[in-house]
Amino acid sequence: MTGTRVGSEVERDVLGAIRRPGWRWLLGLAVSGLLAVLLHVLWGALIVRGLGLTGLNNPVGWAVLITNFVFWVGIAHSGTLISAVLFLFRARFRTSFNRSAEAMTVFAILVAGMFPLIHLGRVWVFYFLLPYPIERLIWPNFRSPLPWDVFAVTTYLIVSVVFFYVGMIPDLALARRHLPGLRGRIYAVLSLGWQGTGEQWRHYARLYLFLAAFATPLVASVHSIVSWDFAVSIVPGWHTTIFAPYFVAGAILSGTAMVLTLSIPMRRWLGLEAHMPIDHYEGIAKILLFTSLLVGYTYVVEQGLSLYGPSPFERDQYAFRAFGPYRGLFWLMVVCNAILPLTLFLRRARRSLPWLFVLGILVNVGMWTERFVLIVASLSHDFDPYAWGTYSPTRYEIGITAGSFGLFFLFFLLFSRLLPVIAITESKQALADRAGEEGTP
Amino acid sequence: MTRLEFDGREEFLARLRALVEAGTPPERIRLQMPFEVAEAAEILGERPGAVRFFALAGALAGFGTGLALTIYSVVSFPLRVGGKPIVSLPPFLLIGYLLTILFGSLGAFAGFLLLARMPSPRGLAADAELADRFVIVVEGEEGR
Numbered sequence: 001m002t003g004t005r006v007g008s009e010v011e012r013d014v015l016g017a018i019r020r021p022g023w024r025w026l027l028g029l030a031v032s033g034l035l036a037v038l039l040h041v042l043w044g045a046l047i048v049r050g051l052g053l054t055g056l057n058n059p060v061g062w063a064v065l066i067t068n069f070v071f072w073v074g075i076a077h078s079g080t081l082i083s084a085v086l087f088l089f090r091a092r093f094r095t096s097f098n099r100s101a102e103a104m105t106v107f108a109i110l111v112a113g114m115f116p117l118i119h120l121g122r123v124w125v126f127y128f129l130l131p132y133p134i135e136r137l138i139w140p141n142f143r144s145p146l147p148w149d150v151f152a153v154t155t156y157l158i159v160s161v162v163f164f165y166v167g168m169i170p171d172l173a174l175a176r177r178h179l180p181g182l183r184g185r186i187y188a189v190l191s192l193g194w195q196g197t198g199e200q201w202r203h204y205a206r207l208y209l210f211l212a213a214f215a216t217p218l219v220a221s222v223h224s225i226v227s228w229d230f231a232v233s234i235v236p237g238w239h240t241t242i243f244a245p246y247f248v249a250g251a252i253l254s255g256t257a258m259v260l261t262l263s264i265p266m267r268r269w270l271g272l273e274a275h276m277p278i279d280h281y282e283g284i285a286k287i288l289l290f291t292s293l294l295v296g297y298t299y300v301v302e303q304g305l306s307l308y309g310p311s312p313f314e315r316d317q318y319a320f321r322a323f324g325p326y327r328g329l330f331w332l333m334v335v336c337n338a339i340l341p342l343t344l345f346l347r348r349a350r351r352s353l354p355w356l357f358v359l360g361i362l363v364n365v366g367m368w369t370e371r372f373v374l375i376v377a378s379l380s381h382d383f384d385p386y387a388w389g390t391y392s393p394t395r396y397e398i399g400i401t402a403g404s405f406g407l408f409f410l411f412f413l414l415f416s417r418l419l420p421v422i423a424i425t426e427s428k429q430a431l432a433d434r435a436g437e438e439g440t441p
Numbered sequence: 442m443t444r445l446e447f448d449g450r451e452e453f454l455a456r457l458r459a460l461v462e463a464g465t466p467p468e469r470i471r472l473q474m475p476f477e478v479a480e481a482a483e484i485l486g487e488r489p490g491a492v493r494f495f496a497l498a499g500a501l502a503g504f505g506t507g508l509a510l511t512i513y514s515v516v517s518f519p520l521r522v523g524g525k526p527i528v529s530l531p532p533f534l535l536i537g538y539l540l541t542i543l544f545g546s547l548g549a550f551a552g553f554l555l556l557a558r559m560p561s562p563r564g565l566a567a568d569a570e571l572a573d574r575f576v577i578v579v580e581g582e583e584g585r
Contacts, residue, residue: 008573131510139514143522143532151536155543162550170476173564173571192554193564195571198472198481200557205477206492207553214496214546221538429476432450 010275010427014420015178017270021417024269029413035406042399043118051121053396060379060391065119067371068404071254072112073153073226074247074367075408076160077219078255078287079105083163084215087208093283095430096276099171099423100266100415101259102164107411108258109157111404116149118400145228152225156218163211169194169204171420223251230375236317237378242301249294253337254367256288260360264353266416275422278351285350288363289341296338313383320381321373325390329369330377336366443579450478453575457484465579473576492552499548500541507537 046053056063079101086094117123129150131140140147172191176184194200224244231243260281267276306318321330340362343349350356380390393401415421447453453474461467467485474481511533519527554560563569 011573131514137518139518142511142514142536143525143529148532148535148539151539155539158543159546162546166550166553174573177571177573188565188569189560191564192559193561193566193569194559195561195564195569196473196475198474198485200559201472201474201477202482202487203490203492203553203557205479206490207549210492210496210549211546214500214542214549217538218542225535425476432476436451 010422010431011174011178011424013272013275014422014424015175017272017421018175018179018417018419022269025413025417028409032406032409032413035403036410037403038399039403039407042396042403043114046118046121046396046400047123051119053394055391055394055397057389057391059382059387059389060376062119062375062379063391064372064393064397064401065115067368067375068401069112069115069119070226070247070371070375071368072108072115072404072408073156074223074251074254074371075258075364076105076108076112076156076255077223077248077251078259079103079108080160080163080215080219081252081255081287082259082284083167084212085219087212088216091283092430093280095423095427096280097259097263097284098426099167099419100263100412100421101255102160102167103412103415103419103421104255104258104262105160106157106164107408107415108255109153109160110411111408113153113157114404114407145225145232148225149229152222156222159211159215159218163215166204166207166211167423167426168419170196170425171423174424175420219252220248223247230378235378235382236311236313237306237321237374240302240305242298242305246295246298246302249291249298250337250367250370253288253291253295253341254364256284256291257360257363257367259284260288260356261364262412264357264360266421270416270421272422275427278353281353281356282347282350285344285356288359289344289350292337292341292344292363299334299338317378317381321377324377324381326373326377329373333366333370333373336362337370340366442581443577445577445579447575447577450575453577454478454480454484457481457577460577460579461485469580471578471580473570473578475573475575478575491556492549495552495555496545496549499551500545502548503540503542503544504537506544507540508533511536 054063054065082094082101083098083105087098117126120126129140129147131147140150142148169191172187173194173196176187176191178184179187224247227243227247230238231240233239263276264281267273303318306314309315321327340359343355343359376391381388445456447456457470457472460470461484467487470485472481472485512528515527515529521527
């Protein structure tokens, strides 16, 4: 059995999946499309009638919209981890997931990027955030974390799109050969006329290596910068040095959970069981377990910092989170993020797809809640008791949150039918490597 | 012109090695491959290629742009806040770092397009062939 012939099965199955949309896909498309429309309608209402439609108040000026921003940027992170970091480490199980994880990254950043704009209220002046020369000589304040965020998220989006696209070029050329007519022409143009010559492969290999090397530091830096939106302030509960690693670990945890949530149904509905083996899911489950341990550790350290630190406000803030009006959400986040993933110490749990799917959803419930508790509890209970107050979201914010999930799944469903969901050429290479190691040519 | 096709990577590499050892000049050999085989470039004695220089140039340009933008903007509108220096390097280095990554990636991508001659009109033609097997083409053997 030669590598190429084994590889042609991957090619047939993955490209075959592009051609036949089933009823489940159409139903999913309809539901997520409606939610995406809801998002835009509600955003339109916020633009016309103002942010008074949200539950924002004084003191809680950042809430669900910012929670969603942090959540979706976090989701993006494990895509880069799987595609870039695991590439540099030569982890084999990566080939099953890297394409869908990269797509997830791009879509999550797109959705995340909407939220600061929604939260602006006057979205038509968003360009104030960008550095551009005007006659008034006013530039963004580069000492503030908010312009760092603009640069971090924009860089992350562009680099992720380039990485996603470059990884797909040889596969788009294959898709062109499999699909007749206009669709074939579109794939041909997208593949930029890739022919797989020795010269093209030589430069391509270098390019891919460099992109992976450039994207790897972004895994650590983007969510660190997002965390500094909070940590650079002096609000109790936000002003701590552990925030950057805390956010990065949480980001990878939630993103890995989202990879499970997306890829387990996709594997089944597109009939890709043979190309996404359970062993590879076990690898992903180990990443989930490891990052969950990191997150659990930071929960403990955070508590230690507040209890043993000098500030009574920090101590009071921590007690407020654990026993105040948001206590239910606080304990939910502890259970979902730090306790339930411990089941993955059992090999059976790591290899059970139904459990991994459910766990993926629960972890993301926990991670969303974590960001909510972190943002809202700190603002609602800072230094001065006179300025304390609580917040709860209105139906506009709940609708926009649901709509953001709709938009994300809409993008992903379209991706799963329009583009090759598994990296075909890389899988062929991996199969050839394995065949070579087993001694068959 | 001789055209040889192979299903497996190992036989392809063995034949390529034999060709080069038999004295065929590497510049007369053209390859097509369904996936990357690093050994093929080694056998032909090819160097890693110039994408790295584009990446380096992009990265340096990005770092320079980041520092120039931030320093120029504070110097052109000096607003001293909290007694801190006008040129606050730690946050400015952050912008420089992000633009290093951005420009470096875009530079590497642009370099790849240039070096691999893409978008390629020949590759976009309707009858362009794409490798699903390993192909070795030895050009211009008339003199041998």
